[in-house]
Amino acid sequence: MSDYAIDVSGLVKRFDNKVAVNGVDIKMPKGQVWGFLGPNGSGKTTTIRMICGLLQPSEGKGQCLGFDILKQSAQIKNLTGYMTQKFSFWGDLTIRENLEFVARLYQLKNIKQIVDNTLANLGLTHRQHQLAGALSGGWKQRLALAAVTMSNPKLLLLDEPTAGVDPQARRDFWDEIHKLSAQGLTVLVSTHYMDEAERCDQIVYLANGELITQGSVDEIIKQADIVAFQLKGHGIREQLQSIKQEEGVSSAAYFGAAVHVCGKNADELKDCLHKYQSDDISLTQVDVNLEDAFIQMMANAGFDQRQHG
């Protein structure tokens, strides 16, 4: 039995003339939580759908949970919980009624027991009689997570599960994901949020259908091989365009009242930013963050953020 929950190689998906995914390899060990990142339209959803057997690849092969993605999609679907971007439920049914309905769709036995356990596991017991339609965004996501975990899947594929949800609810949602992972589930989550990416064991970053980088947060930041400085103080925001033009600056962006600047070489960057420093404006070297690293890697790979962001 393979130690990998997902082991796919050379995945390609073409829609007519459009290449949505172009040669993606993913080898994901069981029991981990991985983040799937990349600009809009980079191929995350399409890849997820190929992995769980919902979409036939144009090229490529592989296994999901030990089953062939080309020939054994039914077995894969039985063991996978897939939370789509636009999950649906019945707004005029309660949380409990929604879960009972889903349990019947899955043809689960001992429905009362399973729904009780699922409600308890996801902290929904005290809300079980509330109408789903009246729930806030965060609780709706949690209901969706309850629905996809009820059949006791081995793999969770979550496609932007926290889009539009407030920070506390996102944090609570991630606590649930890690709780499920501690119970043995493997979880692949697509997200646009950097703080969520930082909660993952590994990150896979796609752009324009291609895998740009993969690794832990620390590995990706190291791979980017850049340094970052912060210019902070009155008047610095007006200088952004000028800073961007400086030789040695690979990217610059507002960070509140400060400008965050990245470049390849610390001495060179410090030299060219020195002239912006004054009694009012400080220049400090700061940690490179994940967003800096992705922007740099996109540039290295020849992608323009303005076209793909």
Ligand SMILES: Nc1ncnc2c1ncn2[C@@H]1O[C@H](COP(=O)(O)OP(=O)(O)OP(=O)(O)O)[C@@H](O)[C@H]1O
């Ligand atoms: N059924 C389809 N028919 C034609 N083109 C499609 C189809 N599904 C996806 N695409 C295209 O494939 C590309 C990748 O789309 P995909 O939804 O996989 O990206 P994504 O990374 O999940 O994007 P987002 O972050 O916006 O959800 C896009 O250009 C999209 O328009």
